[in-house]
Amino acid sequence: MKKSCFSDKSKINKYSDLAKFMRIIGDDNRLRILCLLKDGEKCVCEIYPNLDMAQNLTSSHLKIMLDFGLINVRQEWKKNYYSINKKVFKKYSLLLKNFFKNYEK
Amino acid sequence: MKKSCFSDKSKINKYSDLAKFMRIIGDDNRLRILCLLKDGEKCVCEIYPNLDMAQNLTSSHLKIMLDFGLINVRQEWKKNYYSINKKVFKKYSLLLKNFFKNYEK
DNA sequence: TTCTATAATCAATTTATATTGATATGATAA
DNA sequence: TTATCATATCAATATAAATTGATTATAGAA
Numbered sequence: 001m002k003k004s005c006f007s008d009k010s011k012i013n014k015y016s017d018l019a020k021f022m023r024i025i026g027d028d029n030r031l032r033i034l035c036l037l038k039d040g041e042k043c044v045c046e047i048y049p050n051l052d053m054a055q056n057l058t059s060s061h062l063k064i065m066l067d068f069g070l071i072n073v074r075q076e077w078k079k080n081y082y083s084i085n086k087k088v089f090k091k092y093s094l095l096l097k098n099f100f101k102n103y104e105k
Numbered sequence: 106m107k108k109s110c111f112s113d114k115s116k117i118n119k120y121s122d123l124a125k126f127m128r129i130i131g132d133d134n135r136l137r138i139l140c141l142l143k144d145g146e147k148c149v150c151e152i153y154p155n156l157d158m159a160q161n162l163t164s165s166h167l168k169i170m171l172d173f174g175l176i177n178v179r180q181e182w183k184k185n186y187y188s189i190n191k192k193v194f195k196k197y198s199l200l201l202k203n204f205f206k207n208y209e210k
Numbered sequence: 211t212t213c214t215a216t217a218a219t220c221a222a223t224t225t226a227t228a229t230t231g232a233t234a235t236g237a238t239a240a
Numbered sequence: 241t242t243a244t245c246a247t248a249t250c251a252a253t254a255t256a257a258a259t260t261g262a263t264t265a266t267a268g269a270a
Contacts, residue, residue, distance in 0.1 A: 015136045022131030027228085031120045038207070044247060057229060059248055064227095078237055078246045086208055093205035100198035102143070103191055132258085149217060162259060164218055169257095183216045183267050 018099065021092045024068050029053060030061050034084065037071065041083040123204065126197045129173050134158060135166050139189065142176065146188040 025031060032051050036042055048058035062082055065071045069088050074081045130136060137156050141147055153163035167187055170176045174193045179186045 015140070016133045019131050019133045019136050022127040023227090026124050026127030026131045028121045028124045029228090031124050035120070045245085054230075055247070056231085056249080060228085063248080080247065084208075089205065089208040090210075093208050096201055096205070097209070100194065100201070103189075103194040103198045104202070105195075128257090134258090150215085159260075160217070161219080161261085165258085168218080185217065 014095070018092070018095050021068070021070075021095075024065060024070060027061070029057070030065060033058070033061060033065070034070075037082060037084050041074070041081045043079040043081050045079065047082070119200070123197070123200050126173070126175075126200075129170060129175060132166070134162070135170060138163070138166060138170070139175075142187060142189050146179070146186045148184040148186050150184065152187070 025034065029051070033047060036047055036050065044055065044058055044062065047053075047062075048055050051058065053061075062071065066073060066082075070085055072083050072085050074083070130139065134156070138152060141152055141155065149160065149163055149167065152158075152167075153160050156163070158166075167176065167178075171178060171187075175190055177188050177190050179188070
């Protein structure tokens with residue numbers, strides 16, 4: 001019986017990490033924010049009017065993704081510019097790819 | 106300014122569907138169940154002892170994935186055999202691949 | 211019929227997450 | 241200094257999801 005799904009500690013951690021990542025991006029608002037950011041760095045003031053979200057709500061979703069490491073901030077004058085952390089995006093992109101590898105064709 | 110992330114109805118729905126899918130699999134227990142099922146069809150009685158989960162908890166996670174269409178059931182005698190719905194797996198696999206397409210290298 | 215195995219369901223609880231409204235911070239401009 | 245802009249944070253609330261315990265349903269065996 002294959003045990004690698006659950007009894008191997010490093011695999012369990014990998015899954016729990018992947019699950020957390022999916023909960024981070026498994027939210028309509030955050031997915032839309034990411035979609036905007038894929039187009040390039042944006043400040044909060046550009047994000048929330050376009051997504052029709054409250055400023056504080058937008059900030060809080062940005063903070064969730066920032067804390068997870070999915071995005072970066074850069075401060076300039078009074079503005080905070082957010083951008084995608086490509087390294088982390090790549091990491092999870094590959095984990096997902098691996099998880100689904102036998103189901104793409 | 107690129108608007109396709111949020112103002113195009115069909116894109117919004119696509120994202121909200123993808124977000125829901127990620128919430129479905131963004132759970133350690135469900136991810137571990139799926140990992141088991143990738144190995145082939147299993148009945149509940151094979152799943153919960155291996156994952157050290159309560160039987161009813163296992164059933165409830167299976168139901169969540171079944172309702173979403175991610176897995177199939179087949180009844181035989183008193184046992185319910187669950188398996189991965191490859192078509193649905195493929196669908197989301199491709200959506201994810203597309204979402205991450207510029208971040209794999 | 212009664213017992214047992216397999217599994218689902220329900221109600222209750224716990225835990226986590228999202229959202230809102232109000233306020234605070236810090237920088238710059240007037 | 242005061243006003244304003246961009247943003248973050250906090251407390252409160254709302255909503256949703258996970259988990260548990262107990263019960264139910266059903267099929268087959270004794």
